[in-house]
Amino acid sequence: MRNLAVVGAGVMGRGIAYVGALAGFNVYLQDINEAALDKAKNDIEQEMSKSVQRGYLQQQQVEEALPRIFYTTNLEKASREADLVIEAVLEVMDIKIDVFKKLDQICPPHTVLATNTSTMSPTEIAAQTSRPDKCVAMHFFNPVHKMKLIEIIRGLDTSDETVELAKQVGSRMGKETVEVNEFPGFVTSRMNCLIGNEAMNMLMEGVASAEDIDKAMKLGLNHPMGPLELADLVGLDTRLRNMEYLYQTLGEKYRPCPLLVKYVKAGRLGRKSGRGFYNYENRQDQ
Ligand code: NAD
Numbered sequence: 001m002r003n004l005a006v007v008g009a010g011v012m013g014r015g016i017a018y019v020g021a022l023a024g025f026n027v028y029l030q031d032i033n034e035a036a037l038d039k040a041k042n043d044i045e046q047e048m049s050k051s052v053q054r055g056y057l058q059q060q061q062v063e064e065a066l067p068r069i070f071y072t073t074n075l076e077k078a079s080r081e082a083d084l085v086i087e088a089v090l091e092v093m094d095i096k097i098d099v100f101k102k103l104d105q106i107c108p109p110h111t112v113l114a115t116n117t118s119t120m121s122p123t124e125i126a127a128q129t130s131r132p133d134k135c136v137a138m139h140f141f142n143p144v145h146k147m148k149l150i151e152i153i154r155g156l157d158t159s160d161e162t163v164e165l166a167k168q169v170g171s172r173m174g175k176e177t178v179e180v181n182e183f184p185g186f187v188t189s190r191m192n193c194l195i196g197n198e199a200m201n202m203l204m205e206g207v208a209s210a211e212d213i214d215k216a217m218k219l220g221l222n223h224p225m226g227p228l229e230l231a232d233l234v235g236l237d238t239r240l241r242n243m244e245y246l247y248q249t250l251g252e253k254y255r256p257c258p259l260l261v262k263y264v265k266a267g268r269l270g271r272k273s274g275r276g277f278y279n280y281e282n283r284q285d286q
Contacts, residue, residue, distance in 0.1 A: 015144025030078035232270035
């Protein structure tokens with residue numbers, strides 16, 4: 001395993017490229033949007049330099065890792081020599097299937113195709129390729145360089161070898177893995193979306209302020225982050241797509257909170273747009 005392609009250079013794709021390069025892989029980061037690639041390059045360089053200043057990385061590791069990342073809008077160039085591709089495009093089934101169909105045509109037969117979906121069925125995506133045994137979900141967490149877990153989701157036809165490769169790559173990236181059989185939302189998103197949605201419903205009902213809901217969960221229930229600040233970090237558009245999928249597949253319990261729908265309509269997408277449940281416009285840590 002030498003060459004890793006990452007498709008989609010948003011919040012997650014750039015984080016996966018970051019840990020992939022530090023793990024010693026050649027990383028080809030692809031996006032259809034040139035501006036997303038420029039932002040990804042800038043963010044990866046800034047984040048690595050912050051990690052050196054804070055003592056988490058050595059300067060030499062950064063100097064070795066950065067030249068291993070190649071940025072491109074060309075999917076063929078990014079994936080034709082890949083041993084593993086991790087797809088991190090929008091949480092929209094049709095877009096993911098379109099990407100997987102193209103990858104299936106471009107990549108050599110040995111290439112494993114992984115999706116970083118938070119909720120959706122790797123079986124459904126894999127069924128559109130000629131290699132369902134080599135398809136799997138590798139669910140990373142945000143921010144990727146800090147979060148220890150990768151949830152590995154086995155689709156109906158995923159082979160043991162594919163799961164093993166996903167685990168080994170995770171381990172080279174310094175991550176722990178858990179293996180989950182496919183079900184909408186897996187373990188983490190199913191639980192987390194429900195908690196977040198309940199917090200949004202409480203805010204909408206006027207039960208408490210956003211600050212006090214988050215403070216209650218952190219200090220009373222020992223959550224490291226409040227559910228509303230976490231939703232802002234994830235991106236409210238992404239969270240809404242996650243909720244819509246869980247609502248379709250698991251039912252009423254997962255109906256997206258109307259306040260979330262309203263915020264997304266208004267363009268309040270959380271940290272990435274400068275405003276969500278909190279205002280980040282003048283914050284240094286944005
Ligand atoms: P994002 O909106 O930040 O980035 C998505 C990127 O995909 C954009 O840069 C967009 O230009 C690009 N893109 C869209 N269509 C494409 C295509 N056909 N080919 C190449 N690039 C394309 O989204 P994100 O938050 O990084 O989420 C990506 C995936 O990761 C989703 O499936 C999401 O559910 C999952 N995920 C997100 C989080 C999170 O906290 N944000 C956590 C775990 C998993």
